[in-house]
Amino acid sequence: MQFPSLQLAGSEFWIAALLALGVAAGILALVHFANNQVKRAVIVGCAFLAGLFYFLEFFIPPDLKSEEVIVLRWNLTQTGSIIGNAAQVIAGFTFLLGIYNLVHIHGNIIRRLRGGWINSVAFFAAFLAMVVFAFWRDWQNWFDPLYPNYITPGKPEFIDPKGATFASQVADKLWAPLWVNDIVKDHKPRQDVYTLLFEGVYRNMDATMFSILAFYIVSAAYRAFRIRTREAAVLMITAVIVMLGQVPLGQFLTNWIPADGFFHGLRLEEINQFVLGQINSPVQRAIGFGIGLGGLAMALRIWLSLERGSYFEEGS
Template sequence: MLQRTIPLLILSASGLILILSYFSPITETWSEQVVSWFNILAGVAFVLGAGNLLAVNLEKISSKRPGWAYSAITLVSFGAMLVVGLSKWGAVPDAKHPDVHLAGSQDSTQAGYGWAYEYVLSPLTATMFALLAFYVASAAFRAFRAKNFEAILLLGTAFIILLVQIAAGAFLTNWIPEDSFFAFLRAESLKAIVTEVFQTAGMRAILIGIALGTAATSLRLILGIDRSALSKG
């Protein structure tokens, strides 16, 4: 009962409130309430994520598993960041209430929190993603092989897009007169044809498929047909 039925009822109720509010403004305030709880729970999920990280790394350290020293580094940086951010260390006081320390702003590099954002978090996340530039080049070299017609289509389109996105595309095709029959071969037209005709059609079909799948899954969840999501928690 507590473990299965009530959660199912909660799930269906919150889902139905949201669906009803779409059709009738009467339930709008209910749906606002549910969504605002949803948003707060999303905030709690961040805390939960941090707690999970803590648990995993503490376990790694206490059992001295290989690489536990790295876990210690993670924990230390986690703890330091948390203390700095919760205490608003170095925060600039709020001009209207300079006596309330925690009302201060800690977004500039003057505060520990802002400093950590600017010089630790921001460069690290940005560089992590920048690595992908290297991988995409390596993957293009190794995996983009014209093995059959489909692969040639893939390759050919990638080629066209790579060319027309840079000035080389315009340079190579600018000699084609704009009012001639072959004007569609000019860089900007080629790009428009590939993206706005072919790519849009392909993505549109994918989108329709996903929408149908999403709607079906949502309905199965709300009607209690699919209970796997709540099975273990």
């Protein structure tokens, strides 16, 4: 028996959806209303079962041809993707919690006219503008079954960008004027409000924040390279060698040393390669080994609920 696929239709789909909702509501109710001992048992049990699934899915070797893990005709690899989808649905719900948190905090700031309340007004304006124009533009993608036909040449509902009544057709069929949903024509960039907000405002502000990093690197490097200890001196000398070894000027400084002679290792680019390849890389790998093993131990502790006292008090 192959694990049932997700391609359900009609009554099967609705039964599966209601069943999933029922199970989820049941677990939530159990966690919410049960006493602490039961709550803990439910959480520990769910964590163990979820971990066990991925443990088996990773450790049981897959089939050579399909490269999928199948145990007793149960396809664990396909089931893993179904569980992944379920996790995404849960994450979608928690996004609402995040939005609630933002609205609550900024709403309070405006209501009490705390310092910087105008920034919170800017938050609401930006938030609403993005939500309204994104939804107005893209709602067809989600809800209108005919939408693919509007943009597919040859279909009866196709909106021809070159047509004489193109604008009115768009307004009629998409319930959105061109300044809200600019149909892509001749590979030209869209010019609707959402695109303007995203490409013209958000992207640039994002790039501005990233560019700040360049200045901060300079100030952080200045503090790190101030020679106040022996370690700082070693760091400074190494940094100068590596920096010079990366640029043509540094290579020019030592290019009088023969490239194939006995002393070729003293050329700056050679020293640079030695520092990066023989010192820096092994150290990074060593740290990586430690982190990998630490992550493995941590994952085991979370899976087996051994992180006592770290998240919730003992017995709570």
